[in-house]
Each structure stands twice: as structure tokens, then as C-alpha cells.
Amino acid sequence: MLKTRAIVSAIALAGSISVASAWDALPTKAPAPANNPTTAEKVELGRILYHDPRLSSTGTVSCASCHNTMLGGEDNRPNSMGVHGQTGGRSAPTVWNAAFNEVQFWDGRAASLEAQAAGPVTNPIEMGMKSWDDVVARLEKIEGYPALFNAAFGNDAISEDKATKAIAAYERTLITPNSPYDKYAKGDKKALTAQQIRGLNKAVEIGCVNCHSGPAFNGPGTFQKFPVIDNAYLEKQYSLSADKGLYEVTGKSGDENKFKVPTLRNVALTAPYFHNGSVSSLEKAVKIMAKVQLGKKLSKADTEDIVAFLNALTGEFPKQTMPTLPGTPGSSFEYK
Amino acid sequence: MLKTRAIVSAIALAGSISVASAWDALPTKAPAPANNPTTAEKVELGRILYHDPRLSSTGTVSCASCHNTMLGGEDNRPNSMGVHGQTGGRSAPTVWNAAFNEVQFWDGRAASLEAQAAGPVTNPIEMGMKSWDDVVARLEKIEGYPALFNAAFGNDAISEDKATKAIAAYERTLITPNSPYDKYAKGDKKALTAQQIRGLNKAVEIGCVNCHSGPAFNGPGTFQKFPVIDNAYLEKQYSLSADKGLYEVTGKSGDENKFKVPTLRNVALTAPYFHNGSVSSLEKAVKIMAKVQLGKKLSKADTEDIVAFLNALTGEFPKQTMPTLPGTPGSSFEYK
Numbered sequence: 037m038l039k040t041r042a043i044v045s046a047i048a049l050a051g052s053i054s055v056a057s058a059w060d061a062l063p064t065k066a067p068a069p070a071n072n073p074t075t076a077e078k079v080e081l082g083r084i085l086y087h088d089p090r091l092s093s094t095g096t097v098s099c100a101s102c103h104n105t106m107l108g109g110e111d112n113r114p115n116s117m118g119v120h121g122q123t124g125g126r127s128a129p130t131v132w133n134a135a136f137n138e139v140q141f142w143d144g145r146a147a148s149l150e151a152q153a154a155g156p157v158t159n160p161i162e163m164g165m166k167s168w169d170d171v172v173a174r175l176e177k178i179e180g181y182p183a184l185f186n187a188a189f190g191n192d193a194i195s196e197d198k199a200t201k202a203i204a205a206y207e208r209t210l211i212t213p214n215s216p217y218d219k220y221a222k223g224d225k226k227a228l229t230a231q232q233i234r235g236l237n238k239a240v241e242i243g244c245v246n247c248h249s250g251p252a253f254n255g256p257g258t259f260q261k262f263p264v265i266d267n268a269y270l271e272k273q274y275s276l277s278a279d280k281g282l283y284e285v286t287g288k289s290g291d292e293n294k295f296k297v298p299t300l301r302n303v304a305l306t307a308p309y310f311h312n313g314s315v316s317s318l319e320k321a322v323k324i325m326a327k328v329q330l331g332k333k334l335s336k337a338d339t340e341d342i343v344a345f346l347n348a349l350t351g352e353f354p355k356q357t358m359p360t361l362p363g364t365p366g367s368s369f370e371y372k
Numbered sequence: 373m374l375k376t377r378a379i380v381s382a383i384a385l386a387g388s389i390s391v392a393s394a395w396d397a398l399p400t401k402a403p404a405p406a407n408n409p410t411t412a413e414k415v416e417l418g419r420i421l422y423h424d425p426r427l428s429s430t431g432t433v434s435c436a437s438c439h440n441t442m443l444g445g446e447d448n449r450p451n452s453m454g455v456h457g458q459t460g461g462r463s464a465p466t467v468w469n470a471a472f473n474e475v476q477f478w479d480g481r482a483a484s485l486e487a488q489a490a491g492p493v494t495n496p497i498e499m500g501m502k503s504w505d506d507v508v509a510r511l512e513k514i515e516g517y518p519a520l521f522n523a524a525f526g527n528d529a530i531s532e533d534k535a536t537k538a539i540a541a542y543e544r545t546l547i548t549p550n551s552p553y554d555k556y557a558k559g560d561k562k563a564l565t566a567q568q569i570r571g572l573n574k575a576v577e578i579g580c581v582n583c584h585s586g587p588a589f590n591g592p593g594t595f596q597k598f599p600v601i602d603n604a605y606l607e608k609q610y611s612l613s614a615d616k617g618l619y620e621v622t623g624k625s626g627d628e629n630k631f632k633v634p635t636l637r638n639v640a641l642t643a644p645y646f647h648n649g650s651v652s653s654l655e656k657a658v659k660i661m662a663k664v665q666l667g668k669k670l671s672k673a674d675t676e677d678i679v680a681f682l683n684a685l686t687g688e689f690p691k692q693t694m695p696t697l698p699g700t701p702g703s704s705f706e707y708k
Contacts, residue, residue, distance in 0.1 A: 087442055096410045096453045101432065106423055117432045186528040276616045307704040318702035338668030347701055358692040365683055366654035368448040368643040 060251045061218035061303065061350065066135030066208040072150060072201045076209055077188040082206025083349060084184065084359045085199055090174055091157055093121045093164035095371040099156070099203065103131040105210060105356065108305025114313030118156075119164035125279060127313030128364070132353075133301045135208040136252035141313045142297040144259060145285045149204035154196060165372075170195035174369060175199070180362025211352025212302060228348050235345030238338050243330050253300035253349065262295050262311070263328035274314040281311065304347045318343050396587045397554035398637065398687065401470030402544040408486060408537045410544055413524040418542025420695045421522065421535055427493055427507055428454045429500035431707040435492070435539065439467040441692065442547060444641025450649030454492075455500035461615060463649030467691075469637045471544040472588035478647045480595060480632040481621045485540035490532060500708075504532035510705060511535070516698025548638060548687025555683070564684055569682030574674050579666050589636035589685065598631050598647070599664035606660060610650040617647065640683045654679050 068074045089098040102116035103109055109130030111117075114370050116128045126142050133142065138150035140148050155160040157171055175181045176195045182192035194215065217236075219227035228236065239245055245253075245294055247260050263276045271277060282294035308314065309321035322342050326332040334342070402453055404410045415638055421427065425434040434581075438452035445466030447453075447490035452464045462478050470476065474489035491508055492498040501507050511517045513531045518528035525534050564572065575581055581589075583596050599612045607613060618630035644650065645657035658678050662668040669680070 089447070094457075094515070095447060095449055096437065104425070106695055110426070110701060111431060112700070113431055113707055117456075119457070120453075121430075121455070170382055197605055273685040290429060305699045307702060308699070316706070343702060350699075350701070353696050355696075356694040358694045359442055360617055360689045360691075361440075363444060363641045363686075364448070364643070365640040365686070366643060366679060367652060370652070 049062060059221060059249055061221045061348050062133065062211065062213050062215070062251045063136075064211060066211060068208055069148060069150075069204070072204060074205045075188065077184075078202045078205040078211055081184045081188040082202035082204070084361060085203050085354070086206055087359050088361050090361075090369060091165065092119055092161055092258065093166075093372050095369060097163050099131075099153070100158075102128040102162070105131065105353075106131065108302050108308055109210070111132075112307060114308050116162070118159070118162040122161040124161050126311050127308065129298060130302060130306050131207055132210050132212050132351075133252055133299055136260045136299065137254060137296065139296055142295050142298075143281050143285050149207050150200045153200040153203040153207075168199075171199070172196060177369075178362050178364050184362070189337075194256075200307055205260065208352070212353055215301070215351040216348040217345075218351070231305065231341050231344040232348045233345075234343035235338075235343065239342050239345060242326060242332050242334075244325070244342070247297050247329075248300050254297045257297060259294040260297050260329075261293050263293070265328045265331055267328050270328060274310070274324070276310065276314070276324075276328065279311055300346060300349050302350050304343075305351050318346060322346070395557060395585055397557045398469065398472075398549050398551070398587045400547060400549050402547060404541065404544055405484060405486070405562075408540060411524065412542045413520075414538045414541040415545055417520045417524040418538035420697060421539050421691070422542055423695050424697050426510055426514065426697075426705060427456055427499055429502075429708050431705060433499050435467075435489070438464040438492075438498070440609050441467065441689075444468065444638050445470075445546070448643060450644050452498070453496070454498040458497040460497050462647050465634060466638060466642050467543055468546050468548050468687075469635055471547065472635065473564065473590060473632065474594045475632055478631050479621050485543050486536045489536040489539040489543075490630065504535075507535070508532060513705075514698050514700050520698070521662065535634050545690070548689055551637070551687040553681075553685040554687070557675055565680065567677050567680040568684045569681075571674075571677035571679065572684075575678050575681060578662060579669050580661070580678070583633050583665075584636050590633045591632060595630040596633050596665075597629050599629070601664050602660075602666055603664050606664060610646070610648070610660070611648060612646065612660075612664065615647055632708050636682060638686050640679075640686050650656065654682060658682070 048080075050193055056230040074323060086099045089096050089101070091098060100247055102111050102118075103281075104111055109132035110128040114127055115123045115125060117123055129140075129142065138144075140149060141155070145368065146152035146155065150207055154168065158165050158167060172194050181194060182268050185194050185198055186192035188202055214226045216232065239248075247257055250256065257280055261274060262281075263270075266277075277293050283291040285291075307318060308316045309318065315321045315324060322339050326334045326339075401558075408414075422435045425431050427436070431454055438447050438454075440447055445468035446464040450463055451459045451513070453459055453463060465476075465478065466664060470488075471485060474480075476485060478480040482488035482491065490504065494501050494503060508530050517530060521530050522528035524538055551611055552563045552568065576583075583593055585591065586592065595618055598617070599606075602613075613629050616628050619627040640654060643654060644652045645654065650662060651657045655675055656673050659670050662670045662675075
């Protein structure tokens with residue numbers, strides 16, 4: 037069904053080569069939920085918590101370890117490496133522009149950045165803390181955190197709710213505007229090369245944009261099935277359908293192999309690709325997507341054009357100050 | 373012999389309570405070797421390399437992972453956690469003010485910051501790269517590094533020599549001036565509390581300063597034996613003499629259990645303590661040092677005073693910009 041929809045829409049869209057400029061450029065501010073308005077103090081606290089490895093059982097893994105904002109917002113590994121060198125089955129999604137996802141995690145099991153932030157901290161193979169009570173107990177022992185919570189929330193009591201709100205507020209500032217595509221969409225027709233424009237039109241023509249359009253190229257449609265079309269050869273190489281995605285959360289028939297549509301923003305910087313990180317290059321990823329989502333075999337030239345266009349979605353990374361983490365003078369935690 | 377020297381000097385020094393102000397405040401610039409003058413471009417490249425986890429086999433461990441400049445320049449662990457969760461026998465020394473050490477590593481086996489920087493990258497339990505040739509091959513594949521090397525060194529060829537020079541140049545900027553002690557030494561007599569002044573005088577009186585004086589509190593004397601005095605009770609708890617230190621490098625009789633005298637700058641932020649990270653609190657560390665180095669049993673009050681003084685050695689941490697690491701558009705490395 038998706039295939040049919042894709043083809044119909046591609047035909048509809050392919051007529052106009054100016055369709056791209058109809059998509060908005062990336063907003064420079066992300067909307068915040070009513071119960072967690074973004075403030076400078078909350079962002080500052082969140083920035084500190086996000087980079088604090090003491091939120092992990094070993095004291096070695098922070099949010100930034102796997103969602104590295106010095107890189108493309110993740111770790112360029114097939115799957116992330118948590119405490120004690122453990123790895124899971126999924127590839128870390130980028131934190132850049134995650135504020136524009138409707139849901140978080142590959143299986144979309146978190147409805148907000150706040151809910152997402154709580155997860156990895158107590159995941160035994162990620163940050164390995166036994167409970168958020170243990171995290172709060174640690175934070176209370178770190179000089180400086182109570183004052184930072186007070187500045188952000190008006191009182192110095194530390195809680196999971198506040199910590200995850202602060203981290204989410206910080207993440208809402210992680211936006212990468214002014215990619216060549218954004219400049220093009222705003223009217224600078226020289227911002228894309230001829231090859232990138234060809235790639236953009238090809239992406240419209242074959243239907244990539246049916247699921248990857250809008251300012252963050254991650255919709256419309258929160259979830260999509262992947263792969264749509266069975267391909268034994270690719271399955272053998274990349275195990276694309278082993279992970280059941282949304283179904284593993286809901287257990288509902290029809291949810292099998294459904295995944296959150298990932299943003300294409302900065303996709304050139306987030307290899308390897310797909311939920312299981314099984315595909316090493318963007319070129320391969322584009323070819324496989326065309327094959328198993330749209331039933332198309334792309335030529336080498338078309339693939340290269342689309343890759344060139346995807347490189348035009350790499351934005352400008354805001355300059356960040358490195359946080360100075362508050363200390364525990366004269367002592368440290370007993371890391372396991 | 374050290375014990376005798378310590379006592380003699382302590383008596384000589386203890387007469388004057390103004391001795392402390394005779395020690396220089398921490399310099400705000402570190403001297404650079406003739407073959408590696410510090411330049412802004414080199415520091416910038418070094419800052420980027422220092423934070424780049426792609427210098428490790430797994431892509432997860434950077435210099436900053438264990439020598440974290442967001443914290444006290446290390447990781448607050450007894451021993452650091454390298455690739456695949458491996459740990460060694462020694463505690464990571466702080467990188468803050470390491471430029472003022474005469475030698476590097478606990479056993480002093482590196483004569484310079486440049487030589488030190490080369491070591492952990494190819495240590496199998498630290499960053500795990502097979503060779504610097506492999507590191508250079510990776511750096512050559514990362515877009516942006518050749519230009520950064522060109523800016524720093526006048527040509528874009530990448531080498532171990534240049535990479536370690538750049539990292540060392542960056543590390544020479546990691547200086548923490550203006551601790552309460554520095555302000556006191558410069559004449560602000562209110563910069564230390566009454567307890568901190570008592571602690572300072574006690575440290576002079578009992579002889580701590582025989583090995584921990586000068587601007588970085590890490591000399592005179594590059595190496596010292598530790599422990600000097602056998603103590604079966606403490607040995608059983610903390611295995612202080614199991615690691616033979618300098619002897620493990622030289623094999624020379626007389627070098628057994630000799631270690632580089634560590635700086636006391638920011639010592640409050642670098643728990644747990646000693647070469648093997650076996651002692652969890654600064655208070656315990658002070659008591660043990662008095663016992664096994666100076667043969668003194670410190671009272672609770674004197675210990676607390678010295679700890680208060682040591683807290684006055686916590687300096688101001690310079691604001692740093694978080695580097696944006698250059699990328700590998702469309703691909704990533706095969707991490708092991």
C-alpha cells in the first residue's frame with residue numbers, strides 16, 4: 037500500500053521541479069510543551085546533565101557519549117557502546133533536530149524528549165543505573181547541582197522529572213539551520229550544485245519525499261514499515277526485518293517492522309545507516325531504500341545525485357560552550 | 373632518608389608562617405619546548421584531536437574520556453575504563469596543569485606532553501589502536517583534518533609527530549589559575565579561611581611541602597618513593613607497594629616504588645587517590661600520606677585543616693568552546 041501511495045505521490049510531485057522550495061527551511065526554534073517551557077537556566081542545567089558521565093553506573097557514559105554533539109549527534113557506530121563495553125541491537129539516532137520528531141526512539145516508544153531522556157540512564161546495557169532514585173541520590177551529592185536545579189526550577193529539590201525536563205530543554209536548542217538546502221529553499225538558487233538539484237528532483241520523482249519531507253524530512257507519517265518489499269538477498273546481508281520495531285512495543289498485528297521515520301537532516305554525518313546500523317555507506321543506504329521501499333533499482337548516477345542532495349542537508353552546528361561539571365570535593369562515587 | 377630530609381626541612385620551614393606566600397602563584401602560561409611552540413592553530417587542532425573518539429579502536433574513547441576537562445581533568449574512577457570496558461592498574465592523572473610536570477605518567481616514562489600523548493592511543497586496554505599508522509590512516513579519511521593540520525603546521529600531511537605536538541600544545545593551555553591559594557600568595561590575605569591557613573601551616577610543619585611545593589605543588593624532586601614507611605595494616609587495605617612504579621620502566625635497583633610526585637592543584641576534584649586509586653577520600657589520603665611518608669599520625673582536626681587547605685588549591689577552569697569534529701560524509705569507520 038505504501039508502495040502505491042509513494043508512486044502516486046511521486047507522479048503528482050514530479051511535475052514541478054520547484055516543489056522543493058515549497059518545503060519550509062528548518063525552524064531555528066523548536067516548540068516546547070506547555071509543562072516545560074524553554075528557559076536559559078533549564079538549558080544550562082540540561083547541557084551539564086547531558087555531558088555528565090556520573091549519570092552512568094561506571095561513571096564513563098553520558099548522554100553525549102552515544103549522542104555526541106561534537107559529531108553528527110551520534111557515535112557513527114552500528115550500535116552504541118554502553119557501560120562495560122556492552123552493545124545493543126539498534127543504532128543511536130542523532131540528537132540534532134530531534135526536537136522535530138513527533139516521537140523518539142526508533143520504535144517511537146517515547147512521546148517526548150522528556151520521556152526519551154529517562155530511558156537510557158537506567159537501561160542496563162546503556163548507562164546502567166539501577167534506578168532514577170540512585171541517579172537523584174548521586175546528583176544530590178554533587179556540589180553545585182542543587183543550586184543549578186534551583187536556578188532552573190525555583191527550588192533545589194532534585195528529581196527525575198526535573199532532570200529529564202532540563203535535558204529535553206537543552207536538546208530543543210540542538211538545531212542545525214542554514215544547510216545548503218535551507219538556503220536554496222529560502223531563495224538562494226546557487227546554494228545547491230547542479231548535481232544536488234538533480235538529486236533533489238530524483239528524490240521527489242521516485243518518492244523518497246513521501247515519507248521524508250517537511251522541514252526535518254521526517255514526515256508526513258510518524259511511522260512507516262521498513263522494509264516494505266521483501267528482498268532475500270538484502271535480508272541475508274543486512275537482517276533488515278529481524279527487528280520488529282513498533283511491534284516489539286505494542287504487540288499489535290500490523291505494527292511489525294514499523295519504525296519512526298528518521299530525519300534526513302545531517303544524514304551524511306550519521307553513518308552507518310538504518311535502525312540496526314547494518315549499512316556502512318550513504319550510497320548503499322540510498323540504493324537499498326529505493327529497492328525495498330519503492331521497488332526501484334537506481335542507476336549509479338541517480339544514486340550519486342541523491343547522495344549529493346543528502347549532503348546538502350548538513351546544517352550549521354551552533355557553537356557550544358563546554359560545561360564545567362560541578363564536583364564532589366574530596367570524594368567520588370563507587371562505580372561498578 | 374626522605375623521612376629525615378622531610379623532618380629537617382619541616383623544622384626549617386615551620387618557623388615562618390609567611391612561607392606560603394613565598395611560593396609563586398600558578399603561572400598563567402606554560403613553557404613550550406623549542407620544537408613545538410604554542411600557536412592558536414595548533415591548540416585548535418589539538419583541542420579537536422583530544423576530543424575525537426575516532427582515535428580509539430571502538431570509536432568510543434577519546435583522550436577526554438579519561439582526562440575529562442569538564443571534570444577535574446580525569447574521570448574520578450580508581451582506574452580508567454578503556455575500549456570494551458577494560459581497566460588497568462593505575463588511576464588517570466589530571467591533565468589540568470600537567471604542563472608543569474617535569475615528566476608524565478605515574479612512572480614518569482614520558483619526558484614530555486608530546487611523548488605522553490602518543491601512549492594511550494595504542495595501548496590495548498586504553499584506546500586500543502593497533503598502530504599510529506592506523507590512526508594516521510583514519511585521520512586522513514576524515515574531511516577537514518588535512519586543512520587543520522595545514523593551518524597548524526604549514527602543510528597538510530598528517531603524522532603521529534604532528535598529532536601529538538598539537539595535543540600537547542592544547543594541553544599547555546589547560547591551566548587553572550586564581551585558586552584561593554593563588555590569591556593568598558599574591559597578597560589577598562582574606563582569600564584563605566582561618567582553617568585553610570592552619571592547614572597550610574600544618575602541611576609545612578609536618579613536611580608535606582618537601583615534595584609538594586612550588587607553583588604546581590609537585591616538587592622539588594621529580595620522583596619520590598611511595599610508600600616510604602612499611603605499614604602492614606595499610607598495605608593490606610590499599611596494596612600501596614604492589615605497583616613498583618619507575619622500577620617497572622628501568623628495572624634499576626633503587627627505583628622500586630618510585631613515582632612522579634603528582635600536583636596538588638585541584639586535588640579535591642581528583643578522588644579517588646594515589647597511583648592505584650585505592651583511597652576513596654581526600655581525608656583518608658592525607659592521613660595515609662602523613663603516616664607512610666612522614667611517619668606522623670595526624671589528629672582529626674589537623675587532617676581536616678589540611679583538607680581545607682587542599683580545597684584552596686582548586687583553581688578557575690577556563691571556558692572552552694566545544695569542538696565540532698570534522699566528519700566523514702556518507703561513511704564511517706569499521707570499529708572493532
